[in-house]
Amino acid sequence: MTAKLLVVILATRISEWVTKGEVTPGYFNPDKRFDHIVIIGLVPDNPSQADLVKLAGMEKVEYINAKLITPLSILITCGFHSLLVRRLMKACIPPDIASKRPLAVRAYGDGLAGKCAVILGRILDCRSVASIHTTCTIDPARRNKGLKARLMDLFEGRARIYAQQHLDYLIPVYSPALAAISASYMHKTFVIPNVVAINKRHKKKHFDDKSPVKIITFGRQIPGKNAFPILLALAKEQNWHLTIIGDGPEVVLVLAFAAKNGLLNQILHIPQMPNEHLLSRLDQYNIYMGWTAYAEIPKTLIEAGLSGLPIVQNPLPIATPPELTPVPIIWTTSSRSYGEILRDLTNEPERMKILGDQTRSALLEHFDPNKAGVAMADLLETGKQNFYPSASPLTKDTKYGP
Numbered sequence: 001m002t003a004k005l006l007v008v009i010l011a012t013r014i015s016e017w018v019t020k021g022e023v024t025p026g027y028f029n030p031d032k033r034f035d036h037i038v039i040i041g042l043v044p045d046n047p048s049q050a051d052l053v054k055l056a057g058m059e060k061v062e063y064i065n066a067k068l069i070t071p072l073s074i075l076i077t078c079g080f081h082s083l084l085v086r087r088l089m090k091a092c093i094p095p096d097i098a099s100k101r102p103l104a105v106r107a108y109g110d111g112l113a114g115k116c117a118v119i120l121g122r123i124l125d126c127r128s129v130a131s132i133h134t135t136c137t138i139d140p141a142r143r144n145k146g147l148k149a150r151l152m153d154l155f156e157g158r159a160r161i162y163a164q165q166h167l168d169y170l171i172p173v174y175s176p177a178l179a180a181i182s183a184s185y186m187h188k189t190f191v192i193p194n195v196v197a198i199n200k201r202h203k204k205k206h207f208d209d210k211s212p213v214k215i216i217t218f219g220r221q222i223p224g225k226n227a228f229p230i231l232l233a234l235a236k237e238q239n240w241h242l243t244i245i246g247d248g249p250e251v252v253l254v255l256a257f258a259a260k261n262g263l264l265n266q267i268l269h270i271p272q273m274p275n276e277h278l279l280s281r282l283d284q285y286n287i288y289m290g291w292t293a294y295a296e297i298p299k300t301l302i303e304a305g306l307s308g309l310p311i312v313q314n315p316l317p318i319a320t321p322p323e324l325t326p327v328p329i330i331w332t333t334s335s336r337s338y339g340e341i342l343r344d345l346t347n348e349p350e351r352m353k354i355l356g357d358q359t360r361s362a363l364l365e366h367f368d369p370n371k372a373g374v375a376m377a378d379l380l381e382t383g384k385q386n387f388y389p390s391a392s393p394l395t396k397d398t399k400y401g402p
Contacts, residue, residue, distance in 0.1 A: 003035040003060075005102040006380060007120065010039065011069060011113040014047035014055070020220065020247070021272045024197045026057030031370075031377035037061045038097055040120075042068040042112060066092045069112065080112060080155050082162065086119045093123070102126050104380040107163075109133065110170060110180075111156040114163030121168070127383055130163060132172040133194065133296065135179045140224030140293035140317070169379060174297040175321045190385060193323075193372040196303050197279060204283040204308035204356055207349035212241040212266070213342065216285040216309075218278060219300045221248035224293040228254050229314070233338035235261050240342060243285065245278060247271040282307040286352055287345065289313070289338055297321055301329075305363045308356040312341050327362040328355060 008028050017023050028037050037056040041047075044067050052061045067073060068080075068088060077084040107117035107130040114130040121128030145153070164170060164185050172178055173194035181189055215234075217227050227244045231254060234240055244254065244267060251269065258264050273281075282288075288304035289312045297316070305311050311329045330341050345352055378384045 003100065004033060004381065005036045005038065005097075005100050006034040007097075007102045007105040007124070007126075008037060008039045009042065009105060009107040009113045009116050009120070011042045011107075011109055011111065013043050013045040014039075014041070014051060015045050018047070018051055019272065021274045021278065023051055023054055024195075024275050025054050026197070027195065028055045028061075029057040030195060030380070031373040032057055033377035033381055034103075035060060036100070038064065038102070040064045040066050040092070040116070042066050042116060044070060062097075064092055064094075066116075068116065074155070080115065080159060082115070082119065085116065086123065089116060089120050090123055093120070098124060104129055106131065106380060107167075110160050110163045110167070112159045114167055115159040118163055118166040127168040127380075128166075129169045129171060129380060130167050131192075131194070132170060132177045132180065135176050135295045168383070171376070171379070174323055176295045176297060176316070176318060179295065179318075190379070192375045192379070193302075193367045194299065195369050195373050195376070196299065196306065196367070197276060198303055198306040198369055202279050202282060202307045203360065204353075207286055207352045207356070209347050209349045211239045213239060213287060213346055214285045215240055215242045215287045215289055215342075216245070216282065216304070217242065217289050217291075217300075218245035218273075218304075219290075219298065220246050221250040221254060223250060225298075226250035226254065226291065228257065229291045230289045230338050231257060231263065231267070233332075234342065235263060235339075237339045237342055239346060241266055241268070242289075243268045243270065245270045245273050279303060279307065282309060285309060286349075287312060287342070293317060297324065302363060302367050305329075305359045306367060306369075308360045310345065310352050310355040311359055312338060323366045326365065328358045330355075 026032065028039065039052065039061065041063065044065060047063060052063055053059055073088065077088065102124050104127045105117045105121045105124065107113035110130040110132050117128040117130055164182055168188065170181055170185055170189040171192050172181065172189065173192065175191055217230060219225060221227060228250060231242065234242065255269065258267050282304060288309040290298055290301050291314050292298055295316055295318050301311055301313060305327065312332065313329050314332045332338055332341065
């Protein structure tokens with residue numbers, strides 16, 4: 001039997017995922033469908049074989065350091081010109097990989113990674129697919145970018161236009177990402193959720209009424225997505241303890257505020273924790289709180305909700321995505337902050353359990369990891385669009401995004 005080979009293209013460093021604790025077991029092998037995974041890194045990197053095996057969910061995994069996103073390669077390809085990128089991609093693929101005829105090339109992102117997926121799919125004569133995780137329409141950080149960053153944005157934008165036109169399938173992992181896709185390509189666009197490593201053993205079973213209430217928030221602490229608004233709202237409340245998991249430039253702001261207001265004994269900051277360890281510890285908490293100014297549905301919200309925690313979250317800067325409409329998320333408002341919501345939930349363990357169970361059930365309707373894995377694997381292996389109803393194909397008239 002011919003081995004089922006999948007090629008994965010990344011425009012990021014796996015080593016950075018490791019540093020941030022974001023290595024999810026089996027992430028590159030949906031439904032454990034593939035026998036052989038080849039990962040092509042466009043940014044210079046040197047991931048360990050152990051991390052590659054974890055991401056592939058098996059031993060038969062290879063890493064190719066294409067080094068396309070470097071100053072030299074940008075010059076050689078005249079700013080990622082398609083014909084010159086093809087030459088570089090063809091040179092970096094070993095003959096034995098080409099002879100095995102991969103079933104698909106999957107890019108994580110529809111920019112430079114997506115463009116390379118199109119080109120490599122043509123070289124290897126297989127379908128090309130891009131998973132899309134960002135909207136590219138909202139940047140709450142409002143960073144003052146230097147010349148290098150602006151040039152990369154230009155190259156990425158041009159690559160996105162090319163990729164969306166020529167990719168066989170565009171796969172946003174949640175509906176807000178549709179805002180970054182041209183209406184002309186909705187006929188080949190399907191929403192398939194990103195697979196998270198949650199399973200039944202992670203489900204929270206018991207809530208207690210012991211004081212203080214244990215709250216968790218996690219993820220990178222960056223401008224537009226951090227724990228500061230949560231801590232600010234909780235500062236005047238009693239009987240709570242907040243665990244913050246994740247590092248980033250905004251940690252300084254969060255810890256400085258905690259120190260100034262005598263809250264250091266009420267928070268625990270853990271800079272980094274492997275994803276599988278984090279998920280196994282979620283049942284130790286009673287509430288998840290999140291704050292973001294980005295349009296994407298936070299992966300942290302999905303993970304916490306699927307574990308059975310009640311979710312307290314600020315509204316996203318767009319209309320509530322259809323995936324979240326049936327979920328009993330407790331949204332903050334200008335008149336109803338994290339602090340007031342905490343007071344409402346305090347000492348009501350039975351209410352928190354009911355809310356957590358309802359949250360988990362509602363999220364499973366769309367974000368079930370098993371269904372998502374099967375849907376993605378079917379698409380990659382056969383091109384079969386066998387999606388469950390909430391991931392049905394979209395049309396030009398579909399109204400999502402801002």
